Amino acid sequence: MAGVKAACRDRYVEAISSGFVGRAQGRRPASALKWSAPTQPRVDPVIHLVLCWHFHQPDYRTEEGRYFLPWTYLHAIKDYADMAAHLEAQPGMRAVVNFVPTLLEQLDDYVEQFRSGTIRDPLLAALIEPDLSRYPLAERRALIEACFKLNFPTMLDPFPGYRRLSRLWQAAFEDGDAAVDYFSNQYLGDLVTWYHLAWTGETVRREHGWLVELMQKGSGFDMEERGRLYRLIGEVIADLVPRFDVLGERGQIELSATPHSHPIAPLLLDFQSAREARPGLHLPASAGYPGGRLRVKAHIEAAMGVHESHFGRRPAGLWPAEGSISTATLDLFSKAGVRWAASGEGVLRHSLHHAGLDASHPYPWLSRPCRLTGQKTVTFFRDDHLSDLIGFEYKGWFAQDAVRHFLRTLEDRYRAVEQPDPVVTVVLDGENAWEYYPYNGWYFLSELYQALVEHPSVRVTTFSEYLDLYPKNVKVLPTLTAGSWVYGDFTTWMGDPAKNRAWDLLCAAKAVYDQHVKELRPARRREAELQLRSCESSDWFWWFGDYNPGDSVAAFDKLYRAKLRRLYQLLEQPVPASLTLSLSRGGGPAESGGVMRRGGHG
Known part of the structure; x- marks a missing residue:
């Protein structure tokens, strides 16, 4: 074989x-493919690197x-x-x-x-x-x-x-x-x-x-x-x-999960959390999402069950949908026994700023997992620059050049951190970037993995392993400003008029759900619950807005409204006429077709 x-x-x-298949873009001559490790042992402090690949697709199924x-x-x-x-x-x-x-x-x-x-x-x-x-x-x-x-x-x-x-x-x-x-x-x-x-x-x-x-x-x-x-x-x-x-099973990867249908948990819990990072943000007309706390708990519990049924064990940690966290969200994670979560660098910067600390040089904090007082769940924060280099910049580079640049940048940013065993968190989609790389990123990933395994002062690890080895390295974060991995806020999902209208439609449907779900037969009630979960996904709100490509906006707009219509039908209630009207036209030239965003502005 x-x-x-x-x-x-x-x-x-x-x-x-x-x-x-055209020019062999993205690869050096064969003689240059192998990573050249230093001939002399390095004496630099070890940098612990966690690469977290997020595999996600929303539920694309219609009522049939x-x-x-x-x-x-x-x-x-x-x-x-x-x-x-x-x-x-x-x-x-x-x-x-x-x-x-x-x-x-x-x-x-x-x-x-x-x-x-x-x-x-x-x-x-x-x-x-x-x-x-x-x-x-x-x-x-x-x-x-x-x-x-x-x-x-x-x-x-x-x-x-x-x-x-x-x-x-x-x-x-x-x-x-x-x-x-x-x-x-x-x-x-x-x-x-x-x-x-x-x-x-x-x-x-x-x-x-x-x-x-x-x-x-x-x-x-x-x-x-x-x-x-x-x-x-x-x-x-x-x-x-x-x-x-x-x-x-063999310990090479740690398998983690996300609350079931990828909901923006902080916004389900409290719309006002969107103003912690953006005080003047326009909110939906609805006062808030009805029963949001129970909904987030339902997504967490369902995620644990689905993960265990596929991998034989519950996940130790969660990547919250869009890296979105708040104090209330972490409180629910902590009560559910979640050992770790991860979020974006922007959330950390906003939190340090609001605590009166220096947010312009966050590396001593970025290189440590953090915990809020009184909570058990530990949070790792994503290095936006390193993550975005892989997600957006290296697609046009020769693979070996990209790998060398990544490792040099990693060392330059964290070698000077005056604390032992720093941990660096790199998180990005496990699917969307590779469409823009030659050969689906084959040369880049092959050389990156080989270089990381052979590197004398970078140690690849997982979130749980790092906590096992260095439990005393967890820092106490004085306060947490709610936000996501995109810009450290929620503007990708709320604030735009089309996004806010979408939230109002969801809030109205949830109010009808709360009023009538108990009248349904058990099987129908279960079906309605599953449909509601799908309607609560972050993906619908991501796409609304004129900065995204028109064909993608139209597709997700149509699917979102179809899911809401199906929810009303399952509840045996009239479908509002508003669900026949499109929410957003799109038409903007979003980078990478709109499927990815950079963690920080610019």
Whole structure:
């Protein structure tokens, strides 16, 4: 088997070298790939580094159980599969991997779809549809548009066959729907095949050489080839959770969780918490979210149960949705037995400022976990600069240069900290950044992990391990200013008129829920509870606002209002007419398509 994989890898390297996937951007010559460790032992103090990868997808399912958006399974076969493989390839690497329960539940659902043969994701179903030309005109147009939703420079432009399909569509696009009739079943079949090929992870391609052969073929894909790709997708998804479970069992990673549906807990508890960091922020018309404390507790309890059912144990720590914390939120975590949480550097800076301490040089605080007086939960704070370098800057660098710069920056920032065993927290999405890296970040992550394992003065660790080794390094934080990892405040989710209207719609639905949920039969009551959880996700509020891309805003706007309508239907109550009106148009040029934000301004 090892020989087969090596041969597949060699064929892939030969193929990319020949130019079929374009210029080998992002990698140095082979002689420069290996990290060069210093020849003399270093005597610098050890810096403890925690890399925390956050795996999250909101629930994209509609009331019929159909998937409105395909991002869960696409990120599964590209990013989550690659992230597992990079860890498996470097056994000395340590990290924290955070699974949001809504992602785990959707992965389960996809596994069941493949098992049953009943596919409820339209894009995935199109991959094995023998006659795509039978689709109604609007569905064919939607399929074509869906198959061009990716980052062209790294996922389409390197492939001549895919580029050809794009040029044909662009040439016909100005003619509108009438032009769709000119696209044959073979064009549609090739397009949906290329889209799924482009979304396969780099490590998946290197293990399965026939994927590269399909890419080299370029066009004329038949049903046998499409079916083989479809089956591989099912296998990759089914293997994901077991692979990470094994990594957790052997102690290489710490598995953590997020309150169930990724809610902004401080805002559910108290809208006024948004003014702790931004005193003049415009709040929704509603006075607050009804029964928010019970809702946050429900999300915490559900997260513990989902995590334990998948990994056999409750998580020791939580990455709160969007790194959002407040004193009241940490109090609930503490009472739930949560050992650690993590948040953003901006929250720490605001807290130090409000405590009358020097917030301009936060490193002595940033390099220590903190605890509020009277609470058990310890909080680690994210280094925004280091995290954003990976999330935004290094995508255009040669991998070795990026790794060297990261390690130099890490050492420069923390070597001078006058306290032993500093801990540095780097947190970012485990999926969204890699679409903008050549080869899905393969060279960068491979070299980063190798360099970290070999580095003489940087020690990779996990949050729980650090607390086990250095319990006395926890500092008492005098006060906490509520906020998130984005700018240290809540302006990404509240304050904009569209975001505030969305909160008012949710508050109104929750009031109806509280009034009528006890009248329902137990099974229906359970269904309504699950639907309410989904409506409370942070993702809806993230997207509202004219600074985000219009197509993404429209999609999340439509899905959010559909979820609220479904909640009213489950409660057997009239659906308000306001839910027929869109909340936001979008149209802005947000960085990275709006899926990621920087931790700090500028």
